[in-house]
Amino acid sequence: MRHIAIIGSGPAGYYTAEACQKQFGEDVAIDIIDRLPVPFGLVRTGVAPDHQSIKAVSRRYEAVALTDTVRFVGNLVIGRDVSIPELQGLYDAVILATGAPSDRPLGVPGDDLPGVIGSAAFVGWYNGHPDHADLAPRIDERDVVIIGNGNVALDCARILAKTARELEESDVVAHAYDILKKAQPRSITILGRRGPAQIAMTPKELGELGRLERASVHVDPADLPPTSVDEALEPGQRKSLALLRQFAEPSPEKVVAIRFDFFVVSERVEGEGRVERLVLERTRLDAQQQSIGTGERVTMPADLIISCIGYRTPPIPDVPYDEVRGRFANEEGRIRPGLYCVGWARRGPSGTIGTNKPDGFLIAEAIAADQPAAAGKQGRAGLDALIAERGLEIVTFRDWQKIDEAEIAQARLGAPREKFVRIADMVKAGRG
Template identity: 40%
Template sequence: MQHKIGSQQRPLHIAIIGSGPSGFYAAEGLFRQQEFHVEVDMFDRLPTPYGLVRAGVAPDHQLIKSVTKIYERIALRPEFRFWGNVELGKHVTKAEMLERFDAVIYAVGAQVDRGLGIPGVNFLGSYSATEFIGWYNGHPDYENMKFDFSAKKVAVIGMGNVAIDIARILSKTPEELSVTDIPDHVLDQLHRSQIEDIYLFARRGPMQVAFTPPEAKELTELEITVPVVDPAELKLEYFSEKILEKSQERRVMQLLEFLDTISKNDPASKPRRIHFCFRRSPQEIYGNKGVVCGLKIAQNELFEDESGALKSRETDVLEELDVQLVFRCIGYKVDPLPDVPFDAARGTIANIGGRVVDVDSQKPCPQEYVTGWAKRGPTGVIGTNKPDAQETVGFLLKDNRNREAEAKHQSQEEIVTELLQARQVPFVPFEEWKILDQLELAEGERKQKPREKVTTVEEMLRIIQEKKAEESYSEP
């Protein structure tokens, strides 16, 4: 017998792929509306939820990470199920999802670093932001990384908040880091750091930097590190002056004030320094027997293009710096999903307002939606994903209005369990993630830190199995 999709007899069944902020805001949007009965099944390739909130947001920004409390409330709703350790494209296909759900929302983020196409980029000692940040945040993909912190000089390419996060983590003392949830094996390596100078490079000038004033302020509060900038670097060229005269944007004014203040800092006042270097483009990473030993940098000049945008171009003035570590923080890009239309020009899953579309015809692909960084590219803070997800959910609900379908003979939970068991995927439901969560928090409390993360999937699964076995043994 046919029922309206979204009725009590035949709820609207949605799969969300990815459990970062955008996935949870999409779930929240689906639960908040009153018109449809909705059930949400959320899948993540990791056994742990929360995407970049767990694995990207800096470990010394615990207040920001506490947004997961809101996500947990969503996850505990009876109409919600979490399937951790399940990867779309590896364990399940898009076709299998579309067959079992009324709609699929891709919320897979932007997991890959944009490449820096210069010679020497693959030398040992040159790392992407994803690798380093994943490692210090305990992401299982980067658990085996090794960094040589006997380096005295480090280059960080880029000057957005991600670059600032990296510089700050490299600048802190063991005591400052001890109150974070950086895993112990990472802290052991960071504690041996011999770093003295961290150079941050921006392509354009002080007025065009992308970091934000609160992050800048934190750099002035570090125990053994002083931020410095050569006053000559702060001289604005004609075009920037012109822009500044017209717009007195608060963020820019605060950053210029910060830079002016630190230009008066004494570099010798603390044993470690963060140097702000503007109008520079890396040209080549030098290596000695395959290991980073220096960086060639070109000075840039700024110019106004035909559209009036301020661009940089390299001059033939070159500099060399004997750095031993290079971190590349020039942005992220979306990793295409198998069989899902990808807009190479925009670098996102092809979509209009969150409806996935065919790349050539721009016609919507029925049942497929996208949200978050995978939809709009890697820009915006956690909160930006909320209106973004609402837009996607709005289209999804509109497309499912007045549709009918037969009631299902099995519950959605049985349908998904059957599929995953056939694939022999050791999936992790939310209550099993909570076993891990509790253990990480308890271990953290014992060590007087926010949490001690488990950093390999094998260990996560082993802990969950052991705890479940213990519980079933103790049950009467």
């Protein structure tokens, strides 16, 4: 029997488990280990709560989790409860699928002022991640600045701008719903260091901004490129640019204004005791379509800054780490003999949920090539012995099903669930 441990129960983890099942058949036992008592990672706490159709992919992971060869081991912290060297002593292969849940710092003077938060923290707050449940950002009658031109920036702006009615059928958690349904930002500004033709926003998500009840979207026509550039763009980019051109046309003002401000880069954050304004430098594009500073400075009011400029994989003791790229040091997923990484932990935060599927097959094939035969290690029996010896309280997938049932049962009217946001409450619900 070949024994494999996968650290992380998000999309990368479950796609890799599925790939290992197909690679090794019935002759494999896979333990999927997560520090939280609940599975599915980014699908649960990263995907926007009003995008329930995307969250439905968890049904595929559940089908994998309920097979005889796969086991979920929740509420087990690697590096605290069990070490990587210990796991390598027990399993033929250990695969790190921990994602990139930490915010990349804004990296300018003043970015440590209260009121400057990263998108992982803000998204985690409204999605019920235990690490961010106490964030409680100040929103009402505030000037909100969102830095970044990707879909996460759109998610943050959309959730801030939606009415209570528009959020009813989402699984935004109660502590965030209570604030969002009462709060109304004065303005929301989305900043990008390059121009409209270079945004990483997809048309579907961008188009959602134009259908909000209380928010109007505005683009400065002077920022738009000539239509002659469209032919060189990918189809999705052309559609997104067409939407931005629509937003640049005159339209009725609604109670919340969402404004795109292109060709700016953050220089410093200012304020007495908390953020009050953001100083920016105007940029332009060089011949390679990269942004360069012009020397012109502008200042805008900012009571809340949400930085959506990327993510990093947190280091784990005893694992080589690439500080520059913010991921585990690896060569095509290989870290050292018997230790691998997959998904964002391997390549950095890029791609969609589905991008992790071929990644999983890459690692399964690498394991087969590196280890033609199983080494006769203890696997899950050895892990269970360590857990018992140390008095650790783990959560199984059956326990998760009880948590799932409890969350669905306590949902507000119209919502799919009300998530537990405290680990102790999750564990208690898992005990039934």
